[in-house]
Amino acid sequence: MDEAALRERVDTLLAEHPPATTDRLDFLHARFDAGLAWVHFPDGLGGLGLPRGLQPVVEKALYAAGAPDNDPRRIGIGLGMAAPTILAFGTEEQKQRFLRPLWCGEEVWCQLFSEPGAGSDLAGLATRAVLDGDTWIVNGQKVWTSSAHIADRAILVARTDPDQPKHAGLSYFTVDMHDPGVEVRPLRQITGEAEFNEVFLTDVRVPESDRLGAVGEGWKVANATLSHERVAIGGGAFPREFGMVMKVAETWRARPELRTPATHDRLLRGWVDTEVARVTATRLRQKLAAGVPGPEGSAMKLSFARINQEMSALEVDLLGDEGLEYADWSERRPTFVDFFGQDAGFRYLRAKGNSIEGGTSEVLRNVISERVLGLPTEHRVDKDVPWKDLPR
Amino acid sequence: MTGPMTRPADVQLLADDVEQDLRASVRKAVDRHAPTDRLNAIYDGTDEVTGPLWSAFTELGLPGLLVPESLGGAGATAREAAAVLEQLGRAAAPSPFLTSSVVATTVLVALGDTEVLPLLASGEQTAALLVRPTSLAHGPAALTTAGLPADVLLLPDGDSLYAVRGATTQPVSSLDMTRPLATVSLEGAERTLVSSDAAAAVDRALLTGAGLLAAEQVGVARWALETTVAYLKERRQFGRVVGGFQALKHRLADLYAQVEQADAAARYAAATLATDDPDAPVAVHVAASFCAETATHAAEEAIQLHGGIGMTWEHPAHLHLKRAKADELLLGSPEAHRRALADLVDLPAPR
Numbered sequence: 001m002d003e004a005a006l007r008e009r010v011d012t013l014l015a016e017h018p019p020a021t022t023d024r025l026d027f028l029h030a031r032f033d034a035g036l037a038w039v040h041f042p043d044g045l046g047g048l049g050l051p052r053g054l055q056p057v058v059e060k061a062l063y064a065a066g067a068p069d070n071d072p073r074r075i076g077i078g079l080g081m082a083a084p085t086i087l088a089f090g091t092e093e094q095k096q097r098f099l100r101p102l103w104c105g106e107e108v109w110c111q112l113f114s115e116p117g118a119g120s121d122l123a124g125l126a127t128r129a130v131l132d133g134d135t136w137i138v139n140g141q142k143v144w145t146s147s148a149h150i151a152d153r154a155i156l157v158a159r160t161d162p163d164q165p166k167h168a169g170l171s172y173f174t175v176d177m178h179d180p181g182v183e184v185r186p187l188r189q190i191t192g193e194a195e196f197n198e199v200f201l202t203d204v205r206v207p208e209s210d211r212l213g214a215v216g217e218g219w220k221v222a223n224a225t226l227s228h229e230r231v232a233i234g235g236g237a238f239p240r241e242f243g244m245v246m247k248v249a250e251t252w253r254a255r256p257e258l259r260t261p262a263t264h265d266r267l268l269r270g271w272v273d274t275e276v277a278r279v280t281a282t283r284l285r286q287k288l289a290a291g292v293p294g295p296e297g298s299a300m301k302l303s304f305a306r307i308n309q310e311m312s313a314l315e316v317d318l319l320g321d322e323g324l325e326y327a328d329w330s331e332r333r334p335t336f337v338d339f340f341g342q343d344a345g346f347r348y349l350r351a352k353g354n355s356i357e358g359g360t361s362e363v364l365r366n367v368i369s370e371r372v373l374g375l376p377t378e379h380r381v382d383k384d385v386p387w388k389d390l391p392r
Numbered sequence: 393m394t395g396p397m398t399r400p401a402d403v404q405l406l407a408d409d410v411e412q413d414l415r416a417s418v419r420k421a422v423d424r425h426a427p428t429d430r431l432n433a434i435y436d437g438t439d440e441v442t443g444p445l446w447s448a449f450t451e452l453g454l455p456g457l458l459v460p461e462s463l464g465g466a467g468a469t470a471r472e473a474a475a476v477l478e479q480l481g482r483a484a485a486p487s488p489f490l491t492s493s494v495v496a497t498t499v500l501v502a503l504g505d506t507e508v509l510p511l512l513a514s515g516e517q518t519a520a521l522l523v524r525p526t527s528l529a530h531g532p533a534a535l536t537t538a539g540l541p542a543d544v545l546l547l548p549d550g551d552s553l554y555a556v557r558g559a560t561t562q563p564v565s566s567l568d569m570t571r572p573l574a575t576v577s578l579e580g581a582e583r584t585l586v587s588s589d590a591a592a593a594v595d596r597a598l599l600t601g602a603g604l605l606a607a608e609q610v611g612v613a614r615w616a617l618e619t620t621v622a623y624l625k626e627r628r629q630f631g632r633v634v635g636g637f638q639a640l641k642h643r644l645a646d647l648y649a650q651v652e653q654a655d656a657a658a659r660y661a662a663a664t665l666a667t668d669d670p671d672a673p674v675a676v677h678v679a680a681s682f683c684a685e686t687a688t689h690a691a692e693e694a695i696q697l698h699g700g701i702g703m704t705w706e707h708p709a710h711l712h713l714k715r716a717k718a719d720e721l722l723l724g725s726p727e728a729h730r731r732a733l734a735d736l737v738d739l740p741a742p743r
Binding site: 252375 | 642
């Protein structure tokens with residue numbers, strides 16, 4: 001199918017289901033069933049088996065026609081992490097069952113990976129899943145779970161065989177967040193708000209049919225999920241003067257009285273660093289399009305974290321007296337973080353997480369130095385020992 | 393601000409086959425003619441590199457890379473010139489390529505010269521623009537600068553530009569002897585007017601020089617990164633390879649990230665210069681400030697992470713540190729480029 005045929009398909013959808021007079025969910029169902037949800041997905045699963053690059057054709061045409069969207073920010077984890085993993089590792093039945101309500105937003109997904117005792121060392125996680133007949137019984141505690149309080153389903157990594165070394169004893173499941181054994185508590189962070197949650201799992205029942213991938217293959221499946229997360233963080237296209245530097249530049253232009261020589265050079269350095277990151281991301285996309293794998297992905301995340309932290313600190317310094325104000329310390333529970341809609345102090349505090357979440361900058365430096373530069377790996381005592389025998 | 397903010401250009405940032413081939417042949421010439429011991433000898437007063445390397449460049453047709461074909465050149469673009477400079481930086485090799493084949497040539501091409509360019513294209517003669525070595529825009533003439541001796545000196549006088557021949561040159565002992573400074577005496581020299589309206593051409597040539605110097609700086613930085621990584625994989629202390637210590641691994645990971653970004657920035661600058669894109673000035677000031685600091689940082693890291701051997705005359709790290717530090721100031725310091733950028737992107741300095 002070429003671009004013209006795709007446009008025709010969009011026109012047909014719009015003609016048969018006029019957005020102005022069609023119920024939102026009915027329209028989303030019709031769009032999914034027409035293969036226009038994510039065109040790179042297979043036929044029958046919301047796609048048409050087309051190149052991912054054709055998706056903007058659909059989005060632009062539907063946007064122009066005033067069609068409702070699936071509120072992608074609300075279901076980001078489902079779209080970005082659960083869906084590609086289900087597509088890669090799910091059975092036909094699981095794909096049919098999960099992908100349509102996921103994409104249409106009828107089921108919000110969250111990710112139960114990190115634990116209080118397993119952050120950077122995710123493979124050391126301790127949540128246990130024990131098979132009882134045709135049902136897994138899950139017990140443990142998860143943390144840093146965004147959207148858990150609004151989620152209907154979760155992707156979960158749990159330990160199914162403690163006698164195996166850590167990476168080998170894990171399995172991957174999808175979980176019903178409405179199970180009576182699931183308890184979600186807000187996790188308040190340094191900004192005051194509770195963007196994330198702690199999730200306590202007590203005798204949660206997971207049908208064997210909701211396991212994703214083979215028993216013992218959980219690490220492989222989880223890595224597929226995490227690689228999608230890294231693509232989402234490092235693989236975007238950026239406009240000039242994007243992100244934090246845009247915010248500081250706006251203030252600089254609007255408030256001449258705040259300008260000082262030292263803040264000027266800090267801002268210009270941030271502008272240069274941001275532009276260099278934009279150009280590097282552009283080159284990375286050109287490499288991917290040409291089929292040349294670029295190792296810059298991890299390096300990009302390091303830079304983004306540093307730039308956000310430097311520029312958010314500059315914003316507070318630049319604002320002076322106003323930089324001391326902080327409007328709202330209340331424990332809010334946002335569906336997504338309104339990073340730019342709050343005080344400079346909020347951005348300063350929230351940006352501290354950028355070098356921790358999704359791989360700490362320290363772990364990324366290990367990854368770059370070992371996998372890209374070929375330097376010796378860290379000394380490991382935990383790789384070949386049964387998980388149950390590890391000191392903790 | 394002088395005009396509306398320019399938009400990012402949609403340009404190819406990956407090297408094509410022509411560029412790859414060029415890079416390989418330049419690398420071969422540089423490796424052959426500019427080994428460490430001969431570069432060290434330049435500091436002790438014996439230059440057996442510049443001449444033979446320039447002859448090799450002439451055989452490859454590099455002096456005329458930016459000269460139009462009608463005047464005997466290759467009619468190539470800034471992208472190819474950047475590939476040459478990257479290799480010169482990698483080896484810290486001395487060459488009039490930047491001062492003559494890029495800066496002076498760009499001035500003369502912009503002014504429609506047909507007398508001097510054929511001589512530069514053939515490699516028979518070199519030229520140099522007489523401005524302060526740290527200039528990033530046209531200004532008063534300076535008698536002490538880089539790229540000397542040269543057969544033809546381009547002398548600014550107000551908005552006019554003269555071609556001077558027959559000047560005498562006195563070398564100046566310099567921080568970086570692979571691109572030394574010299575002082576010229578114009579007494580008894582013959583001068584002819586090239587143009588009475590040369591300011592814009594000089595500005596453009598210096599901008600081009602700064603943008604392509606960024607590619608040389610990437611070459612310096614890449615050498616420092618690769619050499620240091622290789623050394624830390626071999627060097628053993630405390631019964632193990634020191635490259636396994638996390639304190640060193642993390643510094644190299646950061647350096648890798650910075651060098652990759654510098655490479656992308658330099659390519660973007662060269663590509664916008666090659667297509668004469670309106671965004672070229674922004675691209676150049678960004679690349680010039682970022683790549684200059686990257687090269688110096690990389691060379692400094694190389695010295696530190698090599699330990700004692702990095703402080704010796706015998707090890708080539710010092711050649712790259714001196715080249716990087718001198719390059720950082722050449723054609724505008726990073727701070728000067730950021731100030732120039734401020735005017736282009738509506739971030740005015742405080743009053």
